[in-house]
Amino acid sequence: MAIRFEKSFTQQEPIPEEAIARAAEILRSGRLHRYNTAPGETAEASLLEEEYAAWQGARFCLAVTSGGQAMQIALRATGVKPGTKVLANAYTLAPVPGALHAAGAEVVLVEIDRNWHTDIADLCAKADATGATHLMLSHMRGHICDMDAIMQAVRDFDLTLIEDCAHTMGARWKGIRSGNFGHVACFSTQTYKHMNSGEGGFLTTDDPDIAARAVVTSGSYMLYGAHGAIPEEAVFRRQRLEAPNSSARIDNLRAALLRAQLPGLEDNVRRWNERYDVLSRGFAAIPGIRVPERAQHEAYVGSSFQFQVTGLAPERIPELVAGCAARGVEIKWFGADEPQGFTSRFDSWRYLGDVPDLPQTRAVLATTCDIRVPLTFAPEDCAVIVQIAGEELAALGT
């Protein structure tokens, strides 16, 4: 009988016991709001900001309700207004175009290449043709593109760079942490990302004025001084009346969950990559599958795995997905015409207006499949996933 995979692709690990204990204390105190502190007490949210700034190696950090809110705030804090032209790679998750739309940006989508990286030539051509002032660079599914080339384009076209690090928290490129290249970086701590507070996110920056605008925009009222990892009062004096309140504050309960997870993040990165490497080596050996080599200087976090199906016509990929699903293996396909679950393609973000077609991105996504790698999978589980996918693809006669 054919083997079946029994584990859930959406089951994360439990929240650490010390986080549960701290959460219970906070619940008993009733002081969940970040500005609700007892005399002499520093809020959990502010402590988290100091600790994440130190971990990330950024001067300033703001914790917020979601990665999507971090992006909206980053756009506003870097001066995006209705009509501002913002370049963005077209392969990403819906909160990215959503944040751009909410900030009023005129979005200029950029092609990706066959390794899921932003196409640098298309980026430069569109920066030149449109006069865009910002680049929202989404390190989608953890694939970090040539950051030397990106930073060259940032300098050549005088772009403000915002990094979407939802899938690169803990990753590095040439030893530098993802998020420390741009003017601002955004992270998500939603359940399916690298730390789990249910919902949540961070914004980091080294720029005092961006930091002050971001803090006030997150909804600090005039209580910004209670935050951790912030610039001096004089900067807030300059910025505090310029920033609209968007009520995107994190609460002390979520902050406590994240504080307890941060010390274990580096070890979790190692564990993700152990699992990723089994998938990567295994899938690369299946005839009809392409697994792009990752750049030597990219230290990725393998919390999800992507591959391209080259041995099957793209319109037959749903048969592979169905065959694997029948045996318990959940594969997502980025080539579908209709958005499904968490997955959508650039042409379904209709609110962006008339988006020109991106034939190269469309072609790459037509063969692109994706597997989630929760840490509740053991490396041996990943080997079973490889076996099932290999058998199902072979059965379709590649």
Ligand SMILES: *Cc1c(COP(=O)(O)O)cnc(C)c1O
């Ligand atoms: C999850 C995600 C976000 C936003 O995160 P939320 O916290 O869910 O708002 C942004 N970009 C990418 C690529 C993501 O996967």
